[in-house]
Amino acid sequence: MSELKVYNSLTRTKEVFTPITPGYVGMYVCGPTVYSDVHLGNCRTFISFDIIYRYLKYLGYKVRYVRNITDAGHLEGDRDEGDDKFSKKARLEQLEPMEIVQKYTLGFHKVMELFNNLPPTIEPTATGHISEQIEMVKQIIENGYAYVVDGTVYFDVEKYDKEKPYGILTNRKLEDLLEGTRELGGQDEKKGRLDFALWIKAKPEHLMQWPSPWGMGFPGWHIECSAMSGKYLGHQFDIHGGGMDLAATHHTNEIAQSQACYHTSPVNYWLHTNMLTVNGARMSKSAGNGFLPHQLFTGDHPLLEKAYAPMTVRFFMLQTHYRSTLDFSNEALQAAEKGLKRLWEAYDNLNKLTYTGTGDSEIDEELEKRTIELINGFDDSMNDDFNTAKVLANMFELVPVINSLKNGHLPLTSISKQTLELLQHKFKVYLFDIFGLKNEKEGDNSLLEGVLQLLIQIRKEARSKKDFATSDKIRNELQGQGIILKDEKDGTVSWSVN
Template sequence: MSELKIYNSLHRQKEVFKPLHPGHVGMYVCGPTVSGESHLGHARPYITFDVVFRYLKHLGFKVRYVRNITDAGHFEEVDRAAEDKISKSALLEKLEPMELVQKYTNLYHWAMLQFNCLEPSIEPTATGHIIEQIEMIKTIIEKGYAYEKNGSVYFDVKKYASTHDYGILSGRVLEDMLETTRELEGQDEKHNKADFALWKNAPPEHIMRWPSPWGEGFPGWHIECSAMSAKYLGDEFDIHGGGMDLQFPHHESEIAQSEIAHGHMMAKYWMHNNMITINGRKMGKAYGNTIKLTEMFSGENTQLDKAYSPMTIRFFVLQTHYRSTLDFSNEALQAAEKGLQRLWSAYETLQQLTYTPANGLPVNEELDKQIQTWCLECEEFINDDFNTAKVLANLFELTPVINSLKGGQIKMHEISEATFNQLKQTWETYLINILGIQMDDKGLDDNKLDGVLQMLIEMRKEAKSRKDYAASDKIRNELLSIGIQLKDEKDGTVSYSLQ
């Protein structure tokens, strides 16, 4: 059996995975900021690290997978004006901050369920760990690497960089950062432009606030993850993951503050998935091209030709290696949809086949060996930094073999019973257990459910005709929350099961 190798962003090379504690793996992945609805870009890291989680469990490790919820603060010091995303969104939506947090946390959990992502072992929230964050900040101040100004606390990056490698993960040079950092609100409080906030003083109008030794305020973004990962995984653990966009400033700052607080590097392996682009262009609010996950499932976005199922999106993500850029287009999604159907059909066909030996008839040695090779290579590919794209490529190679066994073009006796069993095991192990592909064909066949749906569709139609859009939207959103999507088409409203 080949050894699992992981590309470690810290050293920019693949390394054999050896956990700090034999048989156990601690993994921390930065979770969502629940100030808004999850979009297509959020799908990639959580599907990627779901496969990592599944495979480590498959190898027999006891895995503690910690994925946080950022439900406070999350203001940024670089590239964007400093703002508290939760408070800002709460004001815009006229909701209590925790009401907004609950709304988008529920939507996020629902989307992860649709993608068949396993639940993490622990899902801590930033607001639930204010005490741990304050204690960590106090330690950093005591060690001389943070300072208080006007009720805010900042990490002294320049002092840290004089004795440590600030930029070890991202490859950035401090002098360049100092030259390119924008002038933001509160910059005059800092010793240097590159210093980042550990704690922010809350102005009178700020909704979310907590008492601290420095006055009422709220935590910085970076300190949240450092405090929560240390609490549940210890101050040194195996894998820290997230999107490539988090390398700087988030993960770089995590490393700096954790190293001062604990005296050593927090994680042994750093994993980063690449970005999703849309028709070759970076996805983001500034470009007006973000697509919410509910829009992906419903098709209700001008960039979409049609609705795409969660499994199509999961399959689309896994067809490209996680460290490569993934370019979204309708053509690519539709190709993924066809590819998924082809593989799933082969899987179902394989489930129906049974081995029937024919005594005295020879095995096709060349074919038998080729099937074994394709099967065995799946393990080699997944061990090569989780190369799901190559695993799927081999399953596609095996698909015509399965179809030919059913159709009789390949006789069952042409392969050995051991190879046939290996074929079945490979598909179950990789397609279902590790890649997490599932299909649900239950649909909406129940006559009673169809009747209720038609009644609701008619009620929604009547509400729209009298311009009661609140009632119309409520019917649609309530059905969406239980996995039923309504879509208005020229011939009337139709329903889709998203589960």
């Protein structure tokens, strides 16, 4: 088996993966900020790292996967400006900030379960690690890389850059970064334009604040990840991941403050997922083309022609390399839906095959060789920076072979017993264990499908008789059980589990 190579954003090259401690991997991924529903870009990142987590375990590594929950109510702007999103949301909904946190944390976990993501081994919260963040800020001040102004602590970027390149992650010089920032106004208390807050003085009305050596306040955006990753993975660990939008500011500042505190580069391999687009345009709320996971599952969005099951969306994401832009469209999602169905049908056919050969004389040597090459290509592709798209390409090349063996167009003895067993094993391992897919039509779901189709037919007959009371009752009762019916444009009815 080939060596695992990963693309390191820090060096901008593919490198042979060598963990700090043989056999063990420490991985940290920036988790959600839980003041609203998790958006689809986050989901792509978490699904990508779920695959990476699963594959590292498949390779035999013991993985400590840490994914944080941001719940400290800090300000998320690059300069720590703007509204406190937790306080704003809490006031709008007349709730305590931690009620907002609980609500959206539970919602996030539900979405991750629907996508069949494995839970991380540790999921720390920012509010649960205030003392660690304060201690880290104190150490950075003591080391000479931060200063206090009226209860707020700022990181001194220009001083740090004299010793270590601040823009190392994005390969940008300090002069270039300074050109892209505004001039300091007379009211700005920071020394430098790029300086960022490690600890922020809280206004009296701020709902989430804690005592510190500098007065009542709350942590800046960036310090929490450095403090929690340092606590659970050490001052230097193997993999740090997140969306590429975090690289220029959040991850750049993480490197600087960790280096300033611990005098060591915190992470060996930086991995970043690429952005999502919709019909070629960048996904955003302001453009009106941003939709949430539950809207995908219910089809309740003007840009969606129908509902798409969570496994269809997960499979769709696996068809593109995690570092490539992923474009959402109805055509692409429907193609993924058909492709996944085709793959499950082939898997079912594969499992029904029982070898009956008596020797090697009937083996098609060319087919045998090509089948083995395609199977071995699963691991080779994943070892090439977790290239799920290439694995799926190999799987689909094997689908007609599997189907031909099942329907008798190819004799089962065309390949050896060992190759058939390897094919069955690898398909199962990759579909379930590594790709994390679930066959949504198997087992109880088949029974559910039958019951729902019966209810859909009864509802259709009620509507034709203008018995809208019965029709609405069926729809509403199912919705109360978490099952959403949607009347499609072609007259059919689709359903999804909310």
